[in-house]
Amino acid sequence: MKARLAEPISIVAHQLKSPVSVIKLYLESLLTENIGKLNEKQKEYLRDSLENVKRVVAIVNDLLDVSKIEENKYDMKLQIIDLGEIVKSVVDDFFYMAQASNSEIKFEKYKEPAFVNADPIKIRQVIDNLISNAIKYKSSGRGKVEVGIKKIDDSIIFSCSDNGMGIPEGDFDKVFSKFYRSSEALEADPSGTGLGLYINKAIIELSRGKIWFEKNKDAGITFYFSLPVAQY
Numbered sequence: 494m495k496a497r498l499a500e501p502i503s504i505v506a507h508q509l510k511s512p513v514s515v516i517k518l519y520l521e522s523l524l525t526e527n528i529g530k531l532n533e534k535q536k537e538y539l540r541d542s543l544e545n546v547k548r549v550v551a552i553v554n555d556l557l558d559v560s561k562i563e564e565n566k567y568d569m570k571l572q573i574i575d576l577g578e579i580v581k582s583v584v585d586d587f588f589y590m591a592q593a594s595n596s597e598i599k600f601e602k603y604k605e606p607a608f609v610n611a612d613p614i615k616i617r618q619v620i621d622n623l624i625s626n627a628i629k630y631k632s633s634g635r636g637k638v639e640v641g642i643k644k645i646d647d648s649i650i651f652s653c654s655d656n657g658m659g660i661p662e663g664d665f666d667k668v669f670s671k672f673y674r675s676s677e678a679l680e681a682d683p684s685g686t687g688l689g690l691y692i693n694k695a696i697i698e699l700s701r702g703k704i705w706f707e708k709n710k711d712a713g714i715t716f717y718f719s720l721p722v723a724q725y
Contacts, residue, residue, distance in 0.1 A: 505556070509549070509553045510553050510557070513546060513549050513550055513553060514550065516546050517543065517546045517547065517550060520539055520542055520543040520546060521543065523539055524536065524539050524540065524543065548684055551686075552686050555686050555688040555689070555692065556688070558688075558692050558695075559671065559688055559691065559692065562692065562695045567695065567699065569612045569615060569696075569699050569700070570612045570613075570614075571610050571611060571612055571700065572610065572611075572612070572613065573608055573609070573610055573723045574608070574609060574610075574611055574613045574616070575606045575607060575608055576607040576608075576609050576611070576616070576642060576649055576651065576720065577602050577603050577606065577607040577642050579613060579616060579617050579620065580600065580602070580620055580640060580642060580651065581600060581602060582617075583617060583620045583621050583624060584598060584600040584624065584640055586621075587624050587625070587628065590625075590628060591628055591636070591638065594628055594629075594631065594636060595631075595634075595635055595636060596628050596631055596635065596636030596637065596638060597635065597636070597637055597638070598624070598628070598638040598639075598640065599637075599638070599639050599640065600639075600640045600641070601639070601640070601641040601642075602642060603641075603642040603643055603644060603649075605644075607642050607644065607649045608649075608722065608723040609649050609700075609720040609721065609722065609723050610700070610701075610720070610721070610723045610724075611700045611702075611720060612696070612700070615696045615700075616696065616700065616720075618692070618693075618696065619693045619696050619697060619704075619718065620651070620653075622689040622690070622692075622693055623653040623693070623716050624638065624640065624653055626689070627653055627654075627655035627657065627713075627716075628655075629681065629682055630655075630657045630658050630677070630678055630681055630682070631655065631656070631657040631658070632656065632657050632658050632712065632713075636655065636656065636657065637655065637656045638653065638654070638655050639652075639653075639654045639655075640652065640653050640654075641654075644722065645719075647721060647722050648702075648719040648720065648721055648722065649719065649720050649721075649722060650717060650718075650719050651717065651718050651719075651720075652715055652716070652717050653715065653716045653717075654709060654713065654714075654715035654716075655709075655713040655714060655715075656709070656711070656712045656713040657712070657713045657714070658677045658678075658681070658713075659708060659709075659712065659713055659714050660675055660706070660708070660714055661675055661676075661677075662708070668690055668706065669690050669691055669693075669694040669704070670691060671687065671688060671691045672686070672687040672688065672691075673687050673690070673691075674687040693718075697718045697720070700720055701720070701721055702718055702719050702720040702721070703718065703719050704716070704717065704718040704719075705717055705718075
């Protein structure tokens with residue numbers, strides 16, 4: 494049944510990917526002004542168009558990932574990586590986004606290398622999604638995001654904690670389901686697909702790890718994932 498459902502999703506996503514990529518390329522080319530000068534209003538319209546096209550590209554990529562996961566064709570290039578270095582790089586990338594949304598982001602790096610066996614691109618995708626959600630779904634006031642890594646026994650544990658709107662307790666069993674979005678999340682960002690956490694779960698489990706979350710005592714949610722320490 495899953496394969497039957499995944500097939501039309503894959504066909505539609507593949508059909509969309511090429512024309513949307515071309516539109517994105519043309520918009521980016523126009524904004525360079527190499528083929529003609531633009532006035533400020535034209536630039537504004539093109540920037541808005543490009544942002545919306547980028548959202549479509551993200552949706553198409555998510556749909557392609559889901560179809561591959563459900564067809565057991567998701568390509569994972571596992572290798573030994575230092576998870577701490579990847580997390581630091583992602584946190585640095587979010588510095589300006591956090592500032593722009595009146596949030597602060599802190600990273601407490603594990604003091605030693607945190608070697609795990611994972612796909613560096615896919616695991617970065619997971620970390621990026623969790624931190625992005627923590628910033629995006631903050632409550633009113635100043636957002637606080639705390640990211641950390643620690644070693645417990647033979648596992649490396651990643652955590653991403655926020656003081657945001659949280660998740661309704663009645664929805665806890667749906668969080669990693671396809672297309673799940675709480676009513677609060679829909680209000681905060683109507684453009685989301687509800688596929689990020691579903692894909693995250695697949696990536697972590699294909700890396701022989703686990704992913705879960707806990708409600709914080711005061712406000713917000715902490716997401717965790719664990720990966721086995723790499724064996725040489």
